[in-house]
Amino acid sequence: MSDRTTLDWAAEPDGPVPPPTWGRRAPEAQVLPWVFAALGGFLLIGNLLLSPHLTAPALSTWSTIFVAICVQAIPFLVLGVTLSAAITAFVPPSFFRRALPGHPYAAVPVAGAAGLVLPGCECASVPVASSLMSRGVTPSAALAFLLASPAINPVVLVATAVAFPGEPLIVLARFAASLAVAVLAGWAWQLLGRPGLLRVPDAATTGGSSRRAAFLSAMRHDFLHAGGFLVVGGLTAATLNVVVPRSWLAAVADNPWLSVLVLAALAVVLSICSEADAFVAASLTGFSPTARLAFMVVGPMVDLKLIALQAGTFGRAFAARFVPLTFTLAIAVSVLVGWVLL
Amino acid sequence: MAQSLVLTLLGGALLRVSAFSDLYLNYVKPGFRVPLVLAGAVLLVLGLLGLAEEWRRPYHAPPGKDGHDSLDGEDPAGSHGHARGPRVAWLLCLPVVAIFLISPPALGSFAAARQEAAPVPRPPAASTGYAALAADRATAMPIGEFIGRAWSNRGRSLAGRRVRLTGFAVPAEKKDQWYLTRMQLRCCAADAFPLKVAVVGAPAPRPDTWVEVTGTWVATPYEELPKGTVAPALTATALTKVTRPAEPYE
Numbered sequence: 001m002s003d004r005t006t007l008d009w010a011a012e013p014d015g016p017v018p019p020p021t022w023g024r025r026a027p028e029a030q031v032l033p034w035v036f037a038a039l040g041g042f043l044l045i046g047n048l049l050l051s052p053h054l055t056a057p058a059l060s061t062w063s064t065i066f067v068a069i070c071v072q073a074i075p076f077l078v079l080g081v082t083l084s085a086a087i088t089a090f091v092p093p094s095f096f097r098r099a100l101p102g103h104p105y106a107a108v109p110v111a112g113a114a115g116l117v118l119p120g121c122e123c124a125s126v127p128v129a130s131s132l133m134s135r136g137v138t139p140s141a142a143l144a145f146l147l148a149s150p151a152i153n154p155v156v157l158v159a160t161a162v163a164f165p166g167e168p169l170i171v172l173a174r175f176a177a178s179l180a181v182a183v184l185a186g187w188a189w190q191l192l193g194r195p196g197l198l199r200v201p202d203a204a205t206t207g208g209s210s211r212r213a214a215f216l217s218a219m220r221h222d223f224l225h226a227g228g229f230l231v232v233g234g235l236t237a238a239t240l241n242v243v244v245p246r247s248w249l250a251a252v253a254d255n256p257w258l259s260v261l262v263l264a265a266l267a268v269v270l271s272i273c274s275e276a277d278a279f280v281a282a283s284l285t286g287f288s289p290t291a292r293l294a295f296m297v298v299g300p301m302v303d304l305k306l307i308a309l310q311a312g313t314f315g316r317a318f319a320a321r322f323v324p325l326t327f328t329l330a331i332a333v334s335v336l337v338g339w340v341l342l
Numbered sequence: 343m344a345q346s347l348v349l350t351l352l353g354g355a356l357l358r359v360s361a362f363s364d365l366y367l368n369y370v371k372p373g374f375r376v377p378l379v380l381a382g383a384v385l386l387v388l389g390l391l392g393l394a395e396e397w398r399r400p401y402h403a404p405p406g407k408d409g410h411d412s413l414d415g416e417d418p419a420g421s422h423g424h425a426r427g428p429r430v431a432w433l434l435c436l437p438v439v440a441i442f443l444i445s446p447p448a449l450g451s452f453a454a455a456r457q458e459a460a461p462v463p464r465p466p467a468a469s470t471g472y473a474a475l476a477a478d479r480a481t482a483m484p485i486g487e488f489i490g491r492a493w494s495n496r497g498r499s500l501a502g503r504r505v506r507l508t509g510f511a512v513p514a515e516k517k518d519q520w521y522l523t524r525m526q527l528r529c530c531a532a533d534a535f536p537l538k539v540a541v542v543g544a545p546a547p548r549p550d551t552w553v554e555v556t557g558t559w560v561a562t563p564y565e566e567l568p569k570g571t572v573a574p575a576l577t578a579t580a581l582t583k584v585t586r587p588a589e590p591y592e
Contacts, residue, residue, distance in 0.1 A: 228430030
């Protein structure tokens with residue numbers, strides 16, 4: 001799984017400058033509909049002929065859990081992607097620069113809190129943060145926004161409340177811990193970061209396309225990107241669910257310190273979208289609330305797909321420093337908040 | 343082109359599961375139907391719009407156009423062009439394939455048996471006391487309520503009353519008993535856990551058979567609630583096979 005994630009960015013930049021697929025584009029576009037028609041026919045026939053035979057209990061349990069995770073998460077993903085695409089397409093970028101205070105240390109908490117009104121999952125927040133930087137927002141403030149917005153936006157908070165019915169403290173703890181980590185990380189970067197480490201991308205052009213086209217294209221791209229990684233997370237979670245004996249997790253779950261670390265590491269590996277990770281956290285029954293809080297705080301800020309996205313957007317030197325900083329802060333703050341609130 | 347087709351397939355599969363059948367009840371709670379239908383429709387429309395756009399585009403589209411979408415500068419693998427979409431998106435075909443080829447059933451005895459040793463959270467204790475049961479006939483109730491009654495107030499509300507429970511059969515380790523089981527969801531099938539009632543006095547049906555059991559509660563010998571998970575027991579007086587309910591979870 002990690003291979004696939006790293007491959008996504010590592011393989012591309014060093015390729016030949018005009019990718020060899022360019023010349024073949026037209027034939028490909030001709031063939032694809034037939035491929036999909038064949039696939040559709042295969043699925044319909046397979047539904048009738050094959051599915052009565054694919055009934056091994058382990059396989060069907062695995063697929064039920066896998067499909068359940070995807071089916072549960074996709075509506076939230078669609079909502080988040082729609083809203084973030086609408087903002088990308090319809091809110092002028094200058095608005096954000098005017099809204100932020102001029103002083104960097106003051107701008108960090110404001111930008112972090114701005115994550116509250118800007119819904120989106122972490123895949124969507126990386127491009128937004130990068131465009132904020134390229135339009136003159138202080139990098140540390142944009143980073144605070146990058147960390148905060150996938151964790152504390154209303155869609156995620158509602159999803160968390162749905163996943164933990166009757167436990168409003170979990171939602172509050174998630175909000176407080178995530179915002180604290182984002183602000184602390186922003187200040188830390190303002191204090192310690194060197195200008196050369198962070199590669200600020202050039203301002204993206206809208207290419208003259210209409211707003212409607214920009215909206216649709218942003219929505220399609222964000223959904224496919226995030227959805228693909230959601231499937232990776234669903235596959236891993238379903239496999240862990242079926243393969244790993246419950247007694248192992250129970251053994252880990254009994255140790256409070258180890259369980260926090262294990263769930264934080266699990267959040268990094270699973271790379272679940274922040275709009276869906278509360279549901280996975282809720283399924284990890286047997287772990288302490290603090291460990292599950294760490295899972296939900298670390299997940300939107302550090303995971304395999306985010307590391308890939310950040311390294312690709314801001315440069316590897318940046319990711320190599322920023323990711324460990326965020327990971328450490330996230331664990332420390334969630335232990336603290338969990339100890340106070342839960 | 344490819345990404346629009348993936349979206350169309352996924353949207354269609356979501357609608358197939360939620361709008362045109364009850365299959366979604368195998369995966370999520372009943373209240374989730376509306377968001378599922380909406381999401382499926384949005385994805386389908388998005389995919390179809392993209393396909394229509396592709397269709398209208400001239401046959402030899404200039405390939406250089408790919409690199410100048412509004413989001414391109416921020417993409418980690420910006421060179422792979424947006425007309426083809428991120429590669430990871432192909433994985434979105436997997437749930438579609440799983441839905442059609444395996445058509446995953448509701449969780450059954452395999453999942454229930456795996457969680458034998460797991461610490462089952464106590465069903466939400468309606469500690470305010472349960473309504474008295476009718477003395478002259480068997481009362482139908484969810485398995486969760488039966489377990490709640492059995493553990494609250496030392497099962498007084500169940501003593502001497504006949505109840506009727508519906509669930510599927512799971513073999514037990516102990517001889518001459520088996521478990522009548524229903525899975526409970528909190529949000530989706532990934533967090534399901536089994537609610538079990540041990541049935542004595544009736545031959546075990548084949549695993550995963552849905553049955554309706556009428557019987558009386560077996561008073562526990564314990565003074566205190568035992569640690570870990572102990573299923574309350576039921577002496578069966580009648581047992582009938584039933585068809586699987588549309589909503590398989592509690």
